[in-house]
Amino acid sequence: MGSEFSCMIKEAKILASTLGVPCVDSIEEGEAQCALLVSESLTDGCFSSDLDIFLFGARTVYRDICLGGYVICYEMDDIEKKKNLDSEETHWCGYVKNVTPKGCFIMLSRKLDAKILISNLSDDFVSNPEEEFPIGKLVTARVLSLEPLSKRIEVSLRKTSGS
Numbered sequence: 001m002g003s004e005f006s007c008m009i010k011e012a013k014i015l016a017s018t019l020g021v022p023c024v025d026s027i028e029e030g031e032a033q034c035a036l037l038v039s040e041s042l043t044d045g046c047f048s049s050d051l052d053i054f055l056f057g058a059r060t061v062y063r064d065i066c067l068g069g070y071v072i073c074y075e076m077d078d079i080e081k082k083k084n085l086d087s088e089e090t091h092w093c094g095y096v097k098n099v100t101p102k103g104c105f106i107m108l109s110r111k112l113d114a115k116i117l118i119s120n121l122s123d124d125f126v127s128n129p130e131e132e133f134p135i136g137k138l139v140t141a142r143v144l145s146l147e148p149l150s151k152r153i154e155v156s157l158r159k160t161s162g163s
Helices: 003-018 030-039 051-056 076-081
Strands: 060-063 072-075 091-100 103-109 112-117 138-147 152-156
Touching: 030 051, 072 076, 091 112, 112 138
Parallel strands: 112 152
Antiparallel strands: 060 072, 091 103, 091 138, 103 112, 138 152
């Protein structure tokens, strides 16, 4: 941890303590520990800048607190219902779950996968998706389409807006 980041953490703990919010230092993976606290009904939600916290079982995630005077709240129930995901600003982290010659699938949560066509894997030509996107690789994707009835989500890893 850099000294600037350490100061930010210290200030956040002081603020939380002043507001009566307990803080827990994690020994290992903080997101996994936060999700466990939620599953045991010891807390109502987790603060994290990484949305892969849902992979650990978090149900409510607060993000971007104090950046511009607002907090973004993500609810797993909304994600599973595919609500509010069609914004061009919506980006999700997921782990590559399966790779095929036509593209791959990423796991956004335990119950939610997304499809990426080969044309949306990169702005550049992808000759070997299995090599460039190994199973387990963490990727950040932009939502392209949602089909709530069939529970299908298509995402893109491209930086440009082309589909």
